Amino acid sequence: MIESFNQLEELGRDRDLAEVFLESDSADHAVPAADILETLSRRRGVMRDCIERGKSGGLSMGKLVGNEARLLNDAFLAGKTFLDPLTVKAEIYALSVMGENSRMGVIVAAPTAGAGGVVPGMLLALEEERNVPPEKTVRALVVAGGIGSIIALSAHISGAAGGCQNEVGVAASMGAAAAAYMMGGNTKDCIHAAALALKNTLGLVCDPVGGLVEVPCVKRNAIFAVHGLTAAQLALAGVTSVIPMDEIVEAMVRIGRSLPRGLKETAEGGLATTVTGCEIGQRIKDEANERRAQRAAERERTAQERKTSVSQ
Numbered sequence: 001m002i003e004s005f006n007q008l009e010e011l012g013r014d015r016d017l018a019e020v021f022l023e024s025d026s027a028d029h030a031v032p033a034a035d036i037l038e039t040l041s042r043r044r045g046v047m048r049d050c051i052e053r054g055k056s057g058g059l060s061m062g063k064l065v066g067n068e069a070r071l072l073n074d075a076f077l078a079g080k081t082f083l084d085p086l087t088v089k090a091e092i093y094a095l096s097v098m099g100e101n102s103r104m105g106v107i108v109a110a111p112t113a114g115a116g117g118v119v120p121g122m123l124l125a126l127e128e129e130r131n132v133p134p135e136k137t138v139r140a141l142v143v144a145g146g147i148g149s150i151i152a153l154s155a156h157i158s159g160a161a162g163g164c165q166n167e168v169g170v171a172a173s174m175g176a177a178a179a180a181y182m183m184g185g186n187t188k189d190c191i192h193a194a195a196l197a198l199k200n201t202l203g204l205v206c207d208p209v210g211g212l213v214e215v216p217c218v219k220r221n222a223i224f225a226v227h228g229l230t231a232a233q234l235a236l237a238g239v240t241s242v243i244p245m246d247e248i249v250e251a252m253v254r255i256g257r258s259l260p261r262g263l264k265e266t267a268e269g270g271l272a273t274t275v276t277g278c279e280i281g282q283r284i285k286d287e288a289n290e291r292r293a294q295r296a297a298e299r300e301r302t303a304q305e306r307k308t309s310v311s312q
């Protein structure tokens, strides 16, 4: 098992990073590398499908989000976007996945559902815009998973444990390393890309409005997909992280522990407790209570009808 980024740098010196992770995973779990690649190829297909579905939009369960991908895609197709196509597509794809997630559609958790748009947004946009063969994207997913696994040895991957740095921050870090790999980066470049992405998300809190993975989560995924691409670009140009990746992960864990409970997915702080956030939270609670009352009334009615038909 690869236990640290320091160890990874040693193991991956002058080697293909995906190969290093495949070899380690095969040994740890007794699964042939071909099976891992086959599974990830299917995951890439699920990501692709959900991006296509997500582009057409539709309101989320909490009715707070859902049409962001459609709006940006329409603007892009109409030539009304000002950023370069790679960036805009990364945003559209991240929004598409998160729109699907908010409508309870099928997505790939990468590493979580709440952060599930970042990695596919970055990698599938890169694949399209830079003509990367799909097989290379699959190997980049191996890299993304490997980076996430090493982080997960020391940190819980959840907003409830350490704030959004532990979800979207980790996703951006995984995606940055994978993007650097796709663009020809070596092991060191990939680790620096991961480090640059992660350290610049430290302190990011988890404050979902109404307790739903909608606001700020959906748009946050698009913004951090671009953040991850920026980290990969810097690393590929030779920009390095002064703080080593292992130490950044340690810092993330310490910051997560010191965050107040209200900023760790409880919806008791941050955006969730703004005036608008409270109003939305109250509306969601009222609607849930109403649905519960309707279901109880329905059960009562059915029970009464049964009683009446038995006594007849």
Ligand code: SF4
Pocket: 114, 115, 158, 159, 160, 163, 164, 165, 167, 168, 205, 206, 207, 208, 212, 213, 214, 215, 216, 217, 220, 265
């Ligand atoms: S704000 Fe919280 S719920 Fe939303 S994506 Fe971040 S960690 Fe997940």
